[in-house]
Amino acid sequence: MIATIVDWDAILQVIWVSLLAGVGVTAAYGFALLGTTRALESGRAGNTGGAVAYGVVGVIGMAIVIGAIVFGILILTGD
Amino acid sequence: MGSEIIVVIVVATALIFDFTNGFHDTANVVATSISTRAMPPRVAVGYASVLNFVGAFISLEVAATVAKDVVSVNSNTIGLLAVFAGLIGAIAWNLITWYFGLPSSSSHALIGGMVGAVFVAEGHENVFFQEGILGKVMIPALVAPVLAFVVGGLAIVFLYRITGRLRPGSATGGFRFGQVISGGLLALAHGTNDAQKTMGVITLALVANGTIAENNFHVPDWVVVSSATAIALGTYVGGWRIIKTMGSRIHKMDSAQGFAAQGSGATVILAASHVGFPLSTTHTISGAVIGSGAAKRLSAVRWGVAGNIVVAWILTLPAAAIIGGITFLVTRAFGTGALGPVVVSTAIVIGAVVLFARRSREGVAPGVVPATGSPPS
Numbered sequence: 001m002i003a004t005i006v007d008w009d010a011i012l013q014v015i016w017v018s019l020l021a022g023v024g025v026t027a028a029y030g031f032a033l034l035g036t037t038r039a040l041e042s043g044r045a046g047n048t049g050g051a052v053a054y055g056v057v058g059v060i061g062m063a064i065v066i067g068a069i070v071f072g073i074l075i076l077t078g079d
Numbered sequence: 080m081g082s083e084i085i086v087v088i089v090v091a092t093a094l095i096f097d098f099t100n101g102f103h104d105t106a107n108v109v110a111t112s113i114s115t116r117a118m119p120p121r122v123a124v125g126y127a128s129v130l131n132f133v134g135a136f137i138s139l140e141v142a143a144t145v146a147k148d149v150v151s152v153n154s155n156t157i158g159l160l161a162v163f164a165g166l167i168g169a170i171a172w173n174l175i176t177w178y179f180g181l182p183s184s185s186s187h188a189l190i191g192g193m194v195g196a197v198f199v200a201e202g203h204e205n206v207f208f209q210e211g212i213l214g215k216v217m218i219p220a221l222v223a224p225v226l227a228f229v230v231g232g233l234a235i236v237f238l239y240r241i242t243g244r245l246r247p248g249s250a251t252g253g254f255r256f257g258q259v260i261s262g263g264l265l266a267l268a269h270g271t272n273d274a275q276k277t278m279g280v281i282t283l284a285l286v287a288n289g290t291i292a293e294n295n296f297h298v299p300d301w302v303v304v305s306s307a308t309a310i311a312l313g314t315y316v317g318g319w320r321i322i323k324t325m326g327s328r329i330h331k332m333d334s335a336q337g338f339a340a341q342g343s344g345a346t347v348i349l350a351a352s353h354v355g356f357p358l359s360t361t362h363t364i365s366g367a368v369i370g371s372g373a374a375k376r377l378s379a380v381r382w383g384v385a386g387n388i389v390v391a392w393i394l395t396l397p398a399a400a401i402i403g404g405i406t407f408l409v410t411r412a413f414g415t416g417a418l419g420p421v422v423v424s425t426a427i428v429i430g431a432v433v434l435f436a437r438r439s440r441e442g443v444a445p446g447v448v449p450a451t452g453s454p455p456s
Contacts, residue, residue, distance in 0.1 A: 014350040017353075021350070025346070072349060076352065
């Protein structure tokens with residue numbers, strides 16, 4: 001009975017979106033934080049190459065976070 | 080004329096409920112930011128209230144579910160009285176759980192109150208137990224906290240793996256900044272899901288009054304604006320006693336866990352709002368908070384407190400339903416005019432004032448919210 005009265009498509013959508021966005025965006029922020037911190041440390045140590053490389057990691061991580069938030073809000077307001 | 084007065088009372092009651100919803104649920108939105116010192120209490124509450132307001136405008140899917148899929152009311156005075164009684168049932172349960180410091184669910188209180196009142200007023204055929212209550216409320220109510228628990232747990236595991244070798248000072252500062260983002264998203268999510276429930280109930284009252292035709296469902300703009308304002312004000316005024324329970328008694332939290340819990344909770348609530356599930360924000364953020372703690376160390380979570388919260392959750396739907404049903408009978412005893420709602424509203428206001436006075440004497444204020452560690456005795 002439950003199989004017919006529950007909108008499983010909607011529930012599965014909530015599950016996969018939550019897993020992808022919740023874990024993915026959090027991890028992306030982790031990389032943003034790692035990249036930014038290491039880039040600053042490398043810069044202070046005179047390691048320009050390392051600073052650039054870590055800086056790229058930080059920027060990409062933050063871009064994913066901001067992009068995911070903007071995309072999510074656009075999807076919601078598009079109801 | 081009599082029904083117009085009742086509509087005004089129902090709208091006012093719904094907005095008061097919305098205010099108590101914000102008041103009651105402040106803890107869900109800001110406790111993690113406060114407990115990790117990401118934001119001072121007053122700043123966190125003000126920030127959350129602004130984003131609650133904004134969030135109320137981004138979707139109407141949940142409002143449609145509440146107004147059409149859980150219960151239906153006939154276009155007459157009995158239908159209006161049922162909506163009124165359901166709201167009173169929810170407000171009464173919110174006040175009781177607030178008084179005892181239990182983080183119950185305002186959303187389930189509202190749905191329980193409406194179901195109980197409509198069941199008594201209109202009969203079981205007007206309550207959609209299967210597709211509505213089971214399919215769109217109960218099952219999501221079970222899935223959401225478990226999902227938030229899993230997402231929160233996975234998120235913190237990844238975060239620790241990625242940032243585990245950073246110096247504690249840098250990591251903590253970074254995650255506190257992250258909590259400004261994740262806390263804002265959580266407030267936005269809370270505003271969009273919870274304010275819409277009030278919008279749905281007011282729309283249901285307008286249908287019962289014949290103001291809106293059943294086959295022309297829409298949420299008027301003034302309903303959206305007033306609901307957004309009420310929940311934002313309620314959030315600002317805040318529920319400091321419940322903040323104490325959520326912020327420190329579930330487990331001691333670091334800023335990474337706070338960030339993971341808020342981000343996970345916000346994601347689940349926003350995803351559920353998109354498909355129209357009237358989710359409990361309390362259930363969801365609690366699941367995420369416990370998940371982020373359990374993933375680090377099972378013994379860090381005070382499972383006894385978590386168990387008490389689960390008991391309060393289980394009680395919410397039936398308790399609010401019983402209060403809603405009884406409230407309808409009491410209101411109906413005064414006839415079908417405005418006298419019943421006036422008497423019952425006055426009684427609930429007096430009850431609320433008494434509870435607030437008793438609680439105020441016990442001296443719970445923003446300044447005593449603990450940052451971390453054990454709650455104050």
